[in-house]
Amino acid sequence: MEYNFANRISGLVPSVIREILKFTSNPDIISFAAGNPAPEAFPAKEALEISQKLFSTKPVDALQYGVTEGYAPLIEKITEYIKERYNVGRDFDSVIITSGAQQVMDLTTKVLCNEGDVIICEEPSFIGSLNCFKSYGAKLCGVEIEDDGININMLEEKLKEHPNAKFIYTIPNFQNPTGITMSLEKRKAVYALAKKYNKIILEDNPYGEIRVQGEYIPPIKSFDEEGIVIYAGSFSKLFSPGIRVGYVCAPKEILSKMTVGKQASDVHTTVFFQMLIFEWMSNYDIDIHIKNMQDIYRKKLNLMCDMLDSELAGFLSYNKPQGGMFIWAKLPDHVDMLEFCKRAVKNSVAVVPGTAFMTSEDRKTNCIRLNFSTPSDDDIVKGVKILGKLAKEY
Amino acid sequence: MEYNFANRISGLVPSVIREILKFTSNPDIISFAAGNPAPEAFPAKEALEISQKLFSTKPVDALQYGVTEGYAPLIEKITEYIKERYNVGRDFDSVIITSGAQQVMDLTTKVLCNEGDVIICEEPSFIGSLNCFKSYGAKLCGVEIEDDGININMLEEKLKEHPNAKFIYTIPNFQNPTGITMSLEKRKAVYALAKKYNKIILEDNPYGEIRVQGEYIPPIKSFDEEGIVIYAGSFSKLFSPGIRVGYVCAPKEILSKMTVGKQASDVHTTVFFQMLIFEWMSNYDIDIHIKNMQDIYRKKLNLMCDMLDSELAGFLSYNKPQGGMFIWAKLPDHVDMLEFCKRAVKNSVAVVPGTAFMTSEDRKTNCIRLNFSTPSDDDIVKGVKILGKLAKEY
CATH class of the missing domain: 3.90.1150.10 (Aspartate Aminotransferase, domain 1)
Structure with missing residues (x-):
């Protein structure tokens, strides 16, 4: 056939x-x-200890269906974590758990982009995200990346050029593939431009915790008083990638659409690893x-x-x-x-x-x-x- | 905003x-x-035993990224399992692991349907699948379900009426929500119609293993010498649903597109639970x-x-x-x-x-x-x- x-x-x-x-x-x-x-x-040792505990004491919870939004105690824990450490999350925001941060890219595109819509991104950028955007028929518009992050003038040009752009995709910390970190000034400038042109920012921060030199710079989401930033976080580097646990912090109205999309995609993320991460964050010294x-x-x-x-x-x-x-x-x-x-x-x-x-x-x-x-x-x-x-x- | x-x-x-x-x-x-x-x-006891073993002896394999298609030993094991028990799978077919059978519905629609394409389904049918189809802008065409399965005459009418139908979605065993089991004759008739009208069948079999009375009836996929049936299987009932492990057996050409789609959706399914299911199928008495x-x-x-x-x-x-x-x-x-x-x-x-x-x-x-x-x-x-x-x- x-x-x-x-x-x-x-x-x-x-x-x-x-x-x-x-x-x-x-x-x-x-x-x-x-x-x-x-x-x-x-x-690995922690994974062994916690899995023994979970399968001994709460096997049915760990194995049964969960709700699409994610394991409630983990959502609460992550909400605290990103607020305390990164000042990420306002009253209008909430958090849902995803099957890795890759699913945040998937759900964002699914709920925001019609075929033919434009997504503005750094160029070069993470191929997994670019392929995801393309898989929804979105058109990519690349903006060159300089030593201190995206070229702001070119970003504004592209925003003018593409009024049907749906969002700006950026990896501000140790970007994949360039390793470049966006300066604080540029983070503020990107936020200001998104606000000016009424665009969403999809901020992907998979590597935030693996800073090995230089000063911490707050995420773009930490400036977000307008509800225009979708923040993608992940346990792939912080814990391990095989478990496929990520999360998204975004305005509740967007998350409710993402939840419907996730129901249709994979129902929910593995419950056991959501519980495991919750136990790990609660009972071990993350720092x-x-x-x-x-x-x-x-x-x-x-x-x-x-x-x-x-x-x-x-x-x-x-x-x-x-x-x-x-x-x-x-x-x-x-x-x-x-x-x-x-x-x-x-x-x-x-x-x-x-x-x-x-x-x-x-x-x-x-x-x-x-x-x-x-x-x-x-x-x-x-x-x-x-x-x-x-x-x-x- | x-x-x-x-x-x-x-x-x-x-x-x-x-x-x-x-x-x-x-x-x-x-x-x-x-x-x-x-x-x-x-x-639950088995989950505890196997998790101890895996995290003690192969923690890095269980926690690191895996390939999109799935854990190779599990793919092999499932390939044997469905061939031996259900005569499912030919040389032109292969198997990939998915994040629950729900993802098979997602990937099938993603790779086959443009917006506006028609999907023919039993009516009533599983809401999770129907929502998934709709989430890709597909139009649903319902065919009434009788005590022995889908109304074959009406199915043929609808196939004539909708030349742009992309596939026929069916749950032949203990259908959700009706509990109806499609007779052998009707399974053969559905296959013959799909062949005649050059359509794909998406056969969803989440409940196959929980037959409690009556005679076993082979899946539609077991007749598939043409490469027109996509068969969705799941461990949600056989093992447990929280682990989100399902699989799809389909012609390799379709699976290679699904693999690209899955890369963009969630990269791969949780490695640990793929390994756990492999160990379980290998070392415990499934029967x-x-x-x-x-x-x-x-x-x-x-x-x-x-x-x-x-x-x-x-x-x-x-x-x-x-x-x-x-x-x-x-x-x-x-x-x-x-x-x-x-x-x-x-x-x-x-x-x-x-x-x-x-x-x-x-x-x-x-x-x-x-x-x-x-x-x-x-x-x-x-x-x-x-x-x-x-x-x-x-």
Whole structure:
């Protein structure tokens, strides 16, 4: 039978990164291509302890259907957490639990965008979000990202140009893939522009807790007195990603639509892991965990930067990020970036070609994305040395 | 700020059932309105044992990101399971893991339907699926359901009437809400019609394993030599629903599109519970579990039917289902069904008005849905007695 697929899906190509990920399940390949959090930071012992407790004392609650909005005690806990730490959430806001922060992108697009509507985003940006937006037939409008965040003038131009833009998508902290952190001034400017042009902001903050240097900068949502910011948070880095627990803080009117959308998508997020996260936040010292996690990431970032500086100085140029999981590195103009990535894989090191993160394939970039959180220290040393050797061939 | 929502979501009302469910979290209400599996049947001890093992021996695998298609050993295990038991799956088919069977409805619609496309379904049918279809802007075309399944003549009429129909949605076993089981002849007839009119069938089989009487009838997918059936399976009843693990068996070409859609929706299903289900299927006796589960459901079904017969004979009419979780009962013509449901809730018994399951609110029905799997035996007795008293007022 010949299948007729929906227009929305026909144009979508599988995420290059996830395709590379599959390829790199080959254990002989050193992967700087993944987007996995550092497994050394997972609270595995805590997961064991809490799961024993939950399945011993509340098995039926942990296994039965839950409500779509999420496990009420966890919603309350997260509401406190983001208010106390980030000043996120006003009286008009509420929180619902999602199946990872990815589902926040999905639900936001589902409830806000008709086919053909425009979404304004940083360029480059996280491919998982870009693909999600495209899967609803939304059109992407990229705005270049500078060392201190999105280009504000260009953002305003695009807002003027696209009155049917539905929202502005941004990752202010240690952006994926560039690692760039948006300055406080720019966060305020983005908020002011959204207000001026009557647009929603979708603020994605998956990496907020893995700052390893520099000063804390409050999220855009912390300025939100107007109810125009949808804030996506996640436990994928703070706890672990396999559990698929994220959340969204947004005005209640938007959340009630998202809840209807989520009912139709997956009914609710795994109850057991919502209970587990609640127990973890209630009975363990999150601050010590965050500090340990930051130490692990800092050490790995420093190691990779030291190696890049010693093996690839003059070839790769990059700005050291203040946190997150990625280094965005530029190749010399005369080097064919895609060719370099292919040669790297042939030499058993996988990196992601920067084109993967552009709003369309015809946008040029000579950058690659390097992940430092997944590989072991040994692999970081070995892998960068291989890249260094490769660079000498140019 | 005034929010402009997408057309697809503006027309969607929150599931009446889930709204009632929330209301019935009031512990004073006896709920026959839920759709929860019997908690007595949950393998809670097994969940405890396996979780200890997994978090002790493979914590990083259980907590790290997984691939979108699902945990490979579980995919293999399910592929064997449905082939051996149901003759489901051919060489052109494969299996991917989903976040509950609800996500199969979501992904099927996402990859097959443009806005305005028609989906043909039994009427009444499962509200969660109907809402999901509507959330993609699909138009529903209902076909009446008879005591032995969908009206085949009307199905063919509708197929002629709607050349842009994308698929036929059916729940052949112990349908929700009617409890009706489609006969073997009709299953074959539905398959033949789909083949003749070049349509896909979405076969939803969440209750297959909870047959409590009558002969096993093979799924429509077991006849599928053409690659036109998408088969949705679930662990929500077989194991438990809170874990959100379902699966889909379908032609590989369709699954590859679904995988792209799933990447954009929630990246992957909780890894830990995929591993847990794999361990459970590998190391425990599923057949004994299924037999126990069927005993529990049979006992509850019999109790509710006995009570209905003694308290409401002549008022409520129904056919005893061969399995599943629901009894579909008709009120006398002179009784206002919605009014009856309201009076029931006022008297602390919740039932679902049949209109909740129609393709649109203007479709009439004088039926109500009664769930017998969630309430305790005592509550079944008490609740039906209250309904019986109420009936005497008419």
